Amino acid sequence: MAARSGGRPAAWVTAAQLAPLVGVLAAFFLGPILVIFVVSFWDYSEFDLIPDFVFTNYVELFESGVTYTIYLKTLKFTVLTWAFTAVIGFGVAYFLAFHVRTLKWQIALFLVCTIPFWTSNLIRMIAWIPVLGRHGLVNQALLGTGVVEQPLEWLLYSDFAVVLAFVHLYTLFMVVPIFNSMMRIERSVIEAARDAGAGTWQTVWYVVLPLCKPGIAIGTIFVVTLVMGDFVTVQTMSGGQSASVGVAMNNKRALLQYPAAAADAVVLLAAVLAMVAMLMPLVNVRKEL
C-alpha cells in the first residue's frame, strides 16, 4: 500500500508500458537498418542476391563521379529549402506569436497553417501542375500581361519546382517549433528591450532570434532530414529530370541492385546522422516539449 500511495509502480509495469513501443521499433526500425547494413556488403547478380562480404558496393559508389554530383545536388536542395523555410517559418511564427493578440485567433490561424500538413503530400505536389505548367495560371498571367512572349518552361519539372514544393510541404516544420519558442519568451523581456531603446529590428535580432535558437534547430533537423532523404518530391517535381541521393537509391532498387542501394543507404544515413549530430547540442528536445 505504501508503494501505491507513493505513486511508484513496480518495474514490471514500466517494462510492460514500454514493451510495445520498443518492440515495434526493434522489429521495423532497428531490424531493417541491420539488414541494410549487412546486405550492403553482399554481392549480386542480375537476378539474385549473393551473401558475401565484399566492399565492391562502396568502392563503386565512391569511385563513380555521379555520386558526388548527386550529393552536391542534394546538398543544394537542402540548403535552399532550409534557407527559405527558416525565413518564411520565422516570419509566420512571428506574426502569430507577436502580432495576433488573442489566444482564440492564434489557435485559429495556427490551425490554418497546420491543416495542409494532414493532407496528402503527393496531392499537394500535383496541385502545382495547373499553376506552374506550360499553360498554367502563372504563364497565362505572364503572357496576358506581356511580361514574356514565350511561356516559361522552367516553372514546372525543374529544380525550381523541386525547391518550391519542398518549401510548400515543409515550412510548417519550421513554423511549429519556432512558434513554440516564441510563445515561451516573457513579454517583459520584449518590453525591457524596448525601454532600453531598441527598435523593432533590434529587438528581433538581439532578443527574439537568440531565444528562438532551439526552435530553429528542431525545425532544421526536420527539414534537413526530410529533404536529404527525399526521393518522391524530386522525382515528381523534376519530372524525372533531376536526381537526389534518394532518387539514385530508388533507381538501383528498381533495377533490383539491392546491395548497391543498401550501400547508398548506409552512406546517406551516415550523412544525415552527421548533420543531426551537429545540430543536437543546440537543443534539448525533451525540454522543448
Place this chain on the structure above:
Amino acid sequence: MSLAGERRGAGFYLMGVFFAAFVLFLYGPMLAIVLLSFQGPDGGLTFPMNGLSTHWFGELFKEQRVGDFKASFTRSVALALLVMVLTVLISLAAGLAFRRNFRGSAGVFYLTVASLIVPSILLTLGIGLMFDRLGLEAAWYSSGLGAHLTWTLPFGLLIMFAVFNRFDESYEEAARDLGASPWQVLRHVVVPIIGPSLVGVGLFGFTLSFDEFARSLMAIGVHNTLPLEIFGMTTTVTTPTLYALGTLTTVVSLAVIMVCLAAITWMQRRRSRQGSDAGKGLV
C-alpha cells in the same frame, strides 16, 4: 512588434500581408485542382474551365481506366484506422512510462526520435529486404503497418511528452488519497483529462498513415494503398481524373480533421462545464 493595448502599426499590416501570402501559397494550388476536378468532359489539366461536370469523378470509379481506386482506398482507410488505434495505445503506454525516470529512458527516447528522422527510402528498402530474406510476404497489414508505425509513433510520443510536461499531478494524488487503484486513476482521472490530446494523437496516426507514401513503397506488398496508386497515376494519367482523386482524398482528410477538432472542442467544453463545481453550492 506590437504589445497589447497599443495601436496597430505599419509592422502589423506588413506582417499581415506576409501571412496572408503564405496562406495563399499553402491553399492556392489545392484550390486550383479542386476547381479543375469539376472540369467538363472535354476539359483539360489547366484553366480555363471547359464546362462544369462531375464526369472525372465518375471516371475514377471505372476500374479499368485508372487503376484500382476502390480497393486501394478501402485498404488505406483500414490501415489508417489500425495505425490510429495502435498509435494512441502505444504512445499513451510509453508516455506513462516516461513520467518516471527509468534506466535507459534516454536510449528509448533517442531510438524513437531516430525512427522519425531516418530517411524513409532507407527504411522502406530495409523492411522490404528484411521480409524478403525472412521468407515472409510483405503486406499492408504486416510490413506496411510496421512501416507506418515507425512514422506515427514518434509523433505520438512527442505529443505525450508535451502533454505530461503540463499535467498537474495533484489530480492523481487526490484520486489516490480517495482510495483509487492505479488503474482507476488512469481510467477515471488521467485519460479524461488528456482526452483531447489523445484525439490529437489519433488524428496524427490516421492522417499520416492515410497519406503515407515514402515509407510504404516497398513495405506494402503487391496490393497498393491509395498513395502508391496515386503515385502510379502521376506518370500515366493525363486527365482531370487525377484532380478528382486529389479532391476526394483531401475531402476524406479534411473530414477526419474536422471530426477530431469537433471532438476535441466538445471534450474541452464538457470539461469546463462539469469540471468545476463553482457556484453549485458545494463545499
